[in-house]
Amino acid sequence: MGTSWHSGRVPPATRSRTASRKPTGNARSWDEPTLAPVVLVRGPEGLLRERAVDGLVALARERDPNTEKVELDAAAYGAGNLQVAASPSLFGEAKIVVVTAAEAGTDDVYADLLAYVAAPDPETTVVVVHGGGQRGKKMLDAIVASKAPILQCDALTRDADKAEFVSRDLRAAKRRAEPEAVRALIDAVGADLRELAAAVAQLVNDTTGTIGVGVVDRYYAGRVEATGFKVADAAVAGDAGGAVALLRHALATGADPVPLVAALAMRMRTLAKVAAIRGGSVTARELGLQDWQVRNAQRDLARWTPEGLATAITAVAQADAEVKGAGRDPVYAVEKAVLTIAQATARR
Amino acid sequence: MTVWDEVVGQEAAVDVLQRAAGDTRSMTHAWLLTGPPGSGRSVAARAFAAALQCEQGGCGACHQCTTTLAGTHPDLTVVATDQVTIRIEEVRSLIGTAARTPSLGRFRVIVVEDADRMIERTTNVLLKAIEEPPAHTVWVLCAPSVQDVLPTIRSRCRAVPLRVPPPEAVAELVVRRDGADPTVALAAARAAQSHVGLARRLARDPEARGRRSAVLDVARRIRGVGDAVLAAGELVDVAKAEAASSTSERDATERAELMRALGAQDGATLPPRLRSQVRQLEEDQKRRATRRQRDVLDRSMVDLLSLYRDVLVMQLGADVDLINGLDPNDLAVVRSLAADSTPEQTVRRMDAIGVARERLGSNVAPLLAMEALAIALRPQG
Numbered sequence: 027m028g029t030s031w032h033s034g035r036v037p038p039a040t041r042s043r044t045a046s047r048k049p050t051g052n053a054r055s056w057d058e059p060t061l062a063p064v065v066l067v068r069g070p071e072g073l074l075r076e077r078a079v080d081g082l083v084a085l086a087r088e089r090d091p092n093t094e095k096v097e098l099d100a101a102a103y104g105a106g107n108l109q110v111a112a113s114p115s116l117f118g119e120a121k122i123v124v125v126t127a128a129e130a131g132t133d134d135v136y137a138d139l140l141a142y143v144a145a146p147d148p149e150t151t152v153v154v155v156h157g158g159g160q161r162g163k164k165m166l167d168a169i170v171a172s173k174a175p176i177l178q179c180d181a182l183t184r185d186a187d188k189a190e191f192v193s194r195d196l197r198a199a200k201r202r203a204e205p206e207a208v209r210a211l212i213d214a215v216g217a218d219l220r221e222l223a224a225a226v227a228q229l230v231n232d233t234t235g236t237i238g239v240g241v242v243d244r245y246y247a248g249r250v251e252a253t254g255f256k257v258a259d260a261a262v263a264g265d266a267g268g269a270v271a272l273l274r275h276a277l278a279t280g281a282d283p284v285p286l287v288a289a290l291a292m293r294m295r296t297l298a299k300v301a302a303i304r305g306g307s308v309t310a311r312e313l314g315l316q317d318w319q320v321r322n323a324q325r326d327l328a329r330w331t332p333e334g335l336a337t338a339i340t341a342v343a344q345a346d347a348e349v350k351g352a353g354r355d356p357v358y359a360v361e362k363a364v365l366t367i368a369q370a371t372a373r374r
Numbered sequence: 375m376t377v378w379d380e381v382v383g384q385e386a387a388v389d390v391l392q393r394a395a396g397d398t399r400s401m402t403h404a405w406l407l408t409g410p411p412g413s414g415r416s417v418a419a420r421a422f423a424a425a426l427q428c429e430q431g432g433c434g435a436c437h438q439c440t441t442t443l444a445g446t447h448p449d450l451t452v453v454a455t456d457q458v459t460i461r462i463e464e465v466r467s468l469i470g471t472a473a474r475t476p477s478l479g480r481f482r483v484i485v486v487e488d489a490d491r492m493i494e495r496t497t498n499v500l501l502k503a504i505e506e507p508p509a510h511t512v513w514v515l516c517a518p519s520v521q522d523v524l525p526t527i528r529s530r531c532r533a534v535p536l537r538v539p540p541p542e543a544v545a546e547l548v549v550r551r552d553g554a555d556p557t558v559a560l561a562a563a564r565a566a567q568s569h570v571g572l573a574r575r576l577a578r579d580p581e582a583r584g585r586r587s588a589v590l591d592v593a594r595r596i597r598g599v600g601d602a603v604l605a606a607g608e609l610v611d612v613a614k615a616e617a618a619s620s621t622s623e624r625d626a627t628e629r630a631e632l633m634r635a636l637g638a639q640d641g642a643t644l645p646p647r648l649r650s651q652v653r654q655l656e657e658d659q660k661r662r663a664t665r666r667q668r669d670v671l672d673r674s675m676v677d678l679l680s681l682y683r684d685v686l687v688m689q690l691g692a693d694v695d696l697i698n699g700l701d702p703n704d705l706a707v708v709r710s711l712a713a714d715s716t717p718e719q720t721v722r723r724m725d726a727i728g729v730a731r732e733r734l735g736s737n738v739a740p741l742l743a744m745e746a747l748a749i750a751l752r753p754q755g
């Protein structure tokens with residue numbers, strides 16, 4: 027699988043691994059839990075947040091098997107709840123208090139946490155789980171400033187990170203898998219980390235021995251998570267069959283025809299703009315295109331004639347009208363547009 | 375002086391309406407004024423309303439007339455929208471209004487300026503109220519053509535068609551009302567294709583004239599597919615900018631007013647329970663901006679259509695006035711296009727403009743619709 031140049035979000039060349047994982051303050055990865063009076067678990071990936079909390083709870087129970095876990099929902103928090111939960115109990119067992127969904131908390135929860143961070147109870151562990159965003163920033167800043175450990179739960183966007191995640195799960199289950207099998211699994215269910223984790227768990231439970239490509243194929247055969255951009259890539263490359271197969275996959279996994287057409291339109295627009303740059307009338311900077319977008323488009327343009335571009339863009343516009351009510355069958359409309367694009371490429 | 379002074383070039387329609395206002399036997403309870411945009415539908419509707427309220431049948435000077443024309447008469451309700459459609463809630467409240475007896479004037483007049491901007495469900499709400507209103511209520515609906523309203527509404531109304539007023543009459547109005555230079559006024563009236571409001575703006579605002587010329591020039595500049603896509607992007611950007619400039623100030627004022635009404639301080643973070651109200655306002659504003667952007671784009675396409683119409687006139691050597699004949703730059707564009715293409719190509723391009731306008735109306739992404747259009751306009755061998 028190539029780098030996703032078309033997404034526009036992650037220019038691959040400029041983003042290195044160290045840059046994205048650079049620890050700030052006392053930050054560490056989600057899988058390195060450590061106990062402290064206050065621990066912050068933050069990041070957009072829900073599954074990793076849950077695992078980080080589980081790791082903390084396991085660590086606390088290792089220290090004291092009678093540790094009591096108390097969960098507080100920040101969204102439904104009333105003033106003083108934290109004080110009640112964090113105070114030592116009658117029988118003196120250790121406590122771990124987990125404040126969940128701190129990204130959508132009440133004003134009270136931030137005020138209470140701010141006060142608590144200033145003078146935490148050393149016997150108790152308070153875990154603040156924050157899903158990202160600006161809400162509660164003052165409280166977050168206070169926790170960071172207090173040198174409390176921070177477990178980062180960043181979203182895994184790169185396939186290499188996902189592969190690492192899969193092999194970690196496999197290692198924990200004392201299982202091995204062929205690299206091709208891991209890749210096939212990520213291609214099939216890699217878009218959602220929770221789904222990926224569930225797939226790994228299923229393979230671990232249902233099969234024995236080394237997990238090979240054959241096993242993955244048996245469970246997730248033929249399933250490909252296609253996006254509009256992948257469909258557009260295949261169509262622009264002139265691969266009609268591949269493009270239609272990807273389109274069917276995308277539709278079967280819940281993609282809507284309207285954004286699919288928008289992806290096609292965006293792709294054709296970039297091609298036409300880069301064709302104009304070649305014509306010499308404008309520069310890439312004036313058009314707001316990145317260098318890598320221009321490079322990729324120039325490579326694709328080798329297969330295109332102006333007439334082909336005109337036919338393709340006209341077909342996409344027609345498809346957009348049809349998916350928005352001018353035609354009877356939106357799926358047919360997109361498919362026709364994809365085929366027209368693929369056939370409009372010049373054969374050499 | 376009468377209330378009909380502002381209704382230009384519509385002698386036949388004015389005659390019908392005037393007779394109805396003066397004679398109860400020619401009167402009916404529901405009217406449908408139809409005519410192309412800018413032909414003065416809403417002006418005619420207001421003039422008719424004034425004539426109905428006035429004791430002398432539309433003197434244009436009495437209190438009844440002046441307040442009705444200004445839209446402040448208590449017995450006049452005007453429904454218009456600056457969004458894409460009129461909402462069903464607004465229309466429901468009209469039914470209650472229609473049932474009330476007039477307080478000052480002779481009639482309760484309800485003018486629906488954009489009757490074509492109602493979806494079917496909304497229109498159905500009105501059926502009963504339009505069919506049998508109380509004796510003193512008069513409905514005046516305005517739409518571009520009778521086909522734009524449902525047959526069930528059409529059959530309940532008396533239709534009065536307005537024609538496209540002659541450019542000379544529009545120019546005369548522009549000169550009279552705005553004191554514009556007669557040649558500029560005539561050029562503006564022609565360029566606006568007798569759209570009264572647009573003609574006034576073109577005559578008053580040199581920048582508006584410049585923008586129009588720029589749109590026409592786009593047609594000449596498109597040499598290939600790349601240019602076409604860039605030109606389409608430019609047209610859409612201009613439309614966006616124009617929509618933003620005409621709405622942003624009003625948006626900010628409305629927002630400030632809402633914040634004051636809610637008792638929230640500007641600049642401070644908004645309490646969560648007030649957010650939904652602000653969001654609702656923002657959504658309304660967004661709808662307004664969408665409508666405005668579409669209107670601007672549609673206007674550009676009508677301008678382009680007039681250009682190709684002139685090109686066709688020139689290619690066929692027909693003996694009719696050119697729409698873009700009075701501005702030397704525009705005329706040069708017409709000449710060069712006429713020399714470069716065949717009449718068949720011109721007709722095909724005009725068809726493409728029609729298709730693009732239809733697509734824009736049916737919610738196709740504006741940029742994509744314009745790109746397809748611009749590609750169809752490029753020179754083809």
